[in-house]
Amino acid sequence: MASSKQATQQSADALWKDFSHPLTSAQDYINSLRGRRLNVFFRGEPVEEPVDDPVIFPSINAMAETYRLACEQQDLASVPVGNTGRTSRFLHVPVTPADLAAKHEMQRELGRRTGTCFQRCVGLDAISACHSITFDTDQTCGTSYHPRFLAFLTRAQAANVVIGGAMTDPKGDRSRAPHQQTDPDMFLHVVRREEDGIYVSGAKMHQTGAINSHWLLVMPTMRLTEADRDWAVVGAVRADSPGLTYILGRQTNDTRSVDGGSLDAGNAGFAGQEALIVFDRVFIPHEHVFMDGEWQMASSLVERFTTYHRSSYVCKTGLGDVLIGAAAEAASQNGVENASHIRDRLVEMTHLNETVYSSCVAGAYRALKAPSGAVYNDPMLSNVAKHNVTRFPFEIARLAQDIAGGLVATMPSERDLLNNVTGPLIRKFLKGRDGVDTVDRMRILRLIENMTIGRNAVGYLTESLHGAGSPQAQRVQIARAMEIESKRAFARNLAGVRPKAEE
Ligand SMILES: Cc1cc2nc3c(=O)[nH]c(=O)nc-3n(C[C@H](O)[C@H](O)[C@H](O)COP(=O)(O)OP(=O)(O)OC[C@H]3O[C@@H](n4cnc5c(N)ncnc54)[C@H](O)[C@@H]3O)c2cc1C
Helix, strand or coil, X not given: CCCCHHHHCCCHHHHHHHHCCXXXXXXXXXXXXXXXXXXXXXXXXECCCHHHCCCCHHHHHHHHHHHHHHHHCHXXXXXXXXXCEEEEHHHCCCCCHHHHHHHHHHXXXXXXXXXXXXXXXXXXXXXXXXXXXHHHHHHHHCCCHHHHHHXXXXXXXXXXXXXXXXXXXXXXXXXXXXXXCCCHHHCCEEEEECCCEEEEEEEEEXXXXXXXXXXXXXXXXXXXCHHHHHHCEEEEEECCCCCEEEEECCCCCHHHHHCCCCCCCCCCCCCCCEEEEEEEEEEEEHHHEEEECCHHHHHHHHHHHHHHHHHHCCHHHHHHHHHHHHHHHHHHHHCCCCCHHHHHHHHHHHHHHHHHHHHHHHHHHCCEECCCCCEECCHHHHHHHHHHHCCHHHHHHHHHHHHHCCHHHHCCCHHHHHCCCHHHHHHHHCCCCCCCCHHHHHHHHHHHHHHHCCCCHHHHHHHHHHCCCCHHHHHHHHHHHCCHHHHHHHHHHHHCCCCCCCC
């Protein structure tokens, strides 16, 4: 599948030549995705131009919203760069607690504006982790990755591009290390080293915004041993590199986007995107390699990335704001908004949503500083935040469905609404309280369906569960940091239990 050596072995300078003008608007960004001839498959067919595909476009539009927000609220979603310009906050490595807090405010706002995964956080958290870990690697191993990484980041900021964070490998038999797998491609690995760079093969799973990105930053997915040296690889790959194949994930009800109309999609404007990315001998020039063989640094990288990324799930509170609003609207349309148990459910939803927010933001203000100068969220609070996210959106979704009623799952289609026979019947029998347009009621119910069992439930629920690591991954980190011995000492002290030595 790989093209000729000449075609694939491009220098870093050559790889950046298409990015000489910064992307300053949503339209610039959308245009930049055209004509890339990516090797993309969706529902068994190659996709010629993803931008023109009606099922894929809402996911592109969600990413584009990060550019729109940067134009509309400059201070929230962009930062100064160079002497005069600005770049996206998604390309800014936080260096103060206030930076981290601002990032979280931006993420919540984008959640509110899109009601889905806007896909740009993984890349931000990947560059943030690489900033400090390349620095630490250079100190520990005598390498020179950090200056290389800074050079890459400076170019990315100047061009204001989208970077995808590619960590999760297929992993095959989960009880085995990479070198123990029957198929070495179960984890992305170096298959050849040459004077100018390296070639990598394998795959990355569940890649958010994969074909909406300009660059992919590949990283190991777990702690490695010395025997896993070839799997210890970090590097930046252009998303249109030869040797890459993208197989897009299917999302519930995704083809409602081609049914016509805008009602049945629930959220016609925005959607998330995940893909399986297959790497077949993809070339990375040395300038874009930020780890090659330093297996002992893999666990630090994974831990640093997940510390950032687990707090990035603050975005789900923006989605929560939308869903709580939709539930309140549905209650009002049904004439029950003043019922005490309905109000109580809205309070409960808000309490859960703000609990997630508070742990993310508290972790930002209790940030720690890495030797590279980057700051990262308090690890305990970040793990607690993400662990809350593995649960609370599911409860918020349950309460939204409770308030919405069964119609959220049994409602006829927009075409039935347009049909001469069924349309009048639907308008009559799906009516709520007087003064509420039946179609408005249907729209709100479809939005609740979209976020709780439809296309954007991928982003609101399953991603909340598994993204940045499944729940057990957080429990392991919480167990490591919970300092149970000092807590026992507090208890013994108050209870008057003498320390062993005194006995
Ligand atoms: C919507 C979505 C978007 C995502 N976006 C990205 C992205 O942009 N970039 C990226 O890199 N990743 C992404 N991910 C991947 C995410 O990080 C993984 O889904 C997560 O780490 C879990 O890995 P897995 O899906 O392979 O599940 P598994 O690892 O198979 O986990 C399934 C279950 O098995 C258990 N388990 C796993 N390994 C072991 C073991 N060794 N011993 C005992 N139990 C085990 C887990 O605790 C879990 O309960 C995304 C995931 C989703 C759902």
